[in-house]
Amino acid sequence: MSTTMRGWVLTRHGGPEALRFEELPVPTPGPGRLLVRVTAAALNNTDIWTRTGAYGLPGDPEARAGWRGAIDFPRVQGGDAAGVVERVGPGVDPALVGRRVLVDPAFYQDDAPEAHPVGLLGSEADGTFAEYVLVRAERAHDVHTSPLTDEELACLPVAYGTATGMLERAAVGAGETVLVTGASGGVGLALVQLATARGARVVAVTSAAKAQTVRDAGAVAVIDRAGGAEAVARQAPEELDAVADVTAGELVPALLPRLREGGRWVVAGAVAGPVVTLDLRRLYLRNIALLGSSMHTPAHFARLAEDARRGLVRPVVAARFPLPQLPAAQEEFLHHGHAGKIVLVPST
Template sequence: MATPDDPLSGPLPDTMRAVVLTAHGGPEVLEVRDVPRPVPGPGEVLVRVGAAALNNTDVWTREGDYGRPGPPAGWRGPIAFPRIQGGDVAGTVVAHGEGVGPELVGSRVLLDPAVYDSERPDALPVDILGSERDGGYAEYVVVPAVRAHAVGDSPLTDAELASLPIAYGTALGMVERGGVAAGHTVVVTGASGGVGLAAVQLATYRGASVVAVSSTGKIDAVRSAGADHVVDRRAGDVVEAVRAVAPHGVDAVIDVVAGPTLVAGLDLLRDGGRWVVAGALDGHTVPLDVRSLYLRNLVLVGSTMHTPALFEQLVEIARAGAVRPVVAATYALAEAARAQVELAERRHVGKLVLEPHQR
């Protein structure tokens, strides 16, 4: 049964403040409401949300636009309204349901937002917090206990921890599937965005030399994140600019942009190199001569999010504070709509984060 008290603030309230997505549409469909506090069921824990980071998935879910034909939908298809968004959550466990021991209560945790297709370490996500089920744009959230990972005395703040799951989980999946290792030369496109900046930091953490592709005004911030070279995507031919700083080719490309660069840039890869794509900001349909792949043993990989084993790696990184996410700004719950607008405008570098108990 659930434990009755919140060790941070006394008895648990019956209601909580939350940002509720009422329909697909513009920022106006996000409403701040008082709603019933969720109660953990069997195998679940209740988490007091310390911070919830924003992601592009939040905007695309609100808009109902994941680029697929058909009526508006979320990540996996139609979603039920009202829905509380927010897949990136860090906080403290304050209650548990049946079948869960009390050990986690009082623990600072990082939440894995995924539900997987199996119990294998390499299982793939089939559901995500804040899309198929209520997430962290609220003062409290319920999750399966197995997805709440204690981070102990991590030196990272809650806002930094909350920046990790989706962006850094996606980036870690790309880096892993790209076989990135010490001594490699790696290109990261879209390097000032959430996933791109995470990939710069994680590839650097693995000992790779990073060539980042970013935009004017964000180059210094991307370089500060660990990039050895930064190419301005607005200053000319990106592929030739990368070739100029990596004349002997690259081992992997971590790509969230796709579009024409994917086709033109394949020649940058050394034989046996890997191009990993997890986004299509510059276009999702490209003409590809498959001979450019098989004649040089190149590998083109699609990558979505992380696996349970990769999330365990991410938790270890979080516990050690080995990678420190860049937090661009924090907001109160009442500012969620404005935060999503600013996210979509892409003028920032790093993560935008809600702090639900901030007043």
């Protein structure tokens, strides 16, 4: 194989002009690592927010920073990937070479099954917007038996990993009624599909233009978000078992009273507003749990990989772009006219 590869390098925080498409050295796997030839990669909000430095810092919310703080530039971006094991480092089973794998993009605080993520490919290490990516061997999950295409598999790690973490932390199960906000986005649509696959009854909040896609994903009812928080609250079921929230904002105080005794509200995003006013009596008087959920644990991702092997859900691929067209793909991503995931396909 060649000693060089093509990939997108982020040179600084900024707009699309901060990205460069370059010839890069193919990394060599060290002990416990393996090299994956990327067959498909997908886009996420985290890619955009890392590029623009939108995460802020403790005590300085306007500071330009990555998810976990300062970014070490230059950095190959991208967190989602499916691919084929090309090489293995010392201590890694050579039988893995040639295997199709799903890459867990997270770095964890320790080796425990329930460890929290503390970093991400494309942010704290070079990522998947290139022809090859270097990963720890235990983060490459064998999915050679999966009926999903490589493009569908590439949609899973960040969005479906985040959704799996939310559903696991909120203990969503069969027979429960779950409301999903932002249901046409990457994480939102994943929540609809995964919760439905678990036997839950999903009520979704989205735009009228994307309502049918959300119904096709499994939602039993769709509420038009255009009516605002009060209209959504009026249309929501009286007794929700859980809310899986990726938007936050005014929906939080509006919908919190809809949760049943012992209900759970799990939040993994705040695009509609990170600061809300709550009547905390609605929490403690009804034993409601308010949960924050950032991505997934190793155990959560292992469950997602098993779902992929079984073909339990099929991600919606909204659009495909060749790897050299990342700026055009991100431009379409930012228009929010799609439902599902946008995928990059290397030519190797």
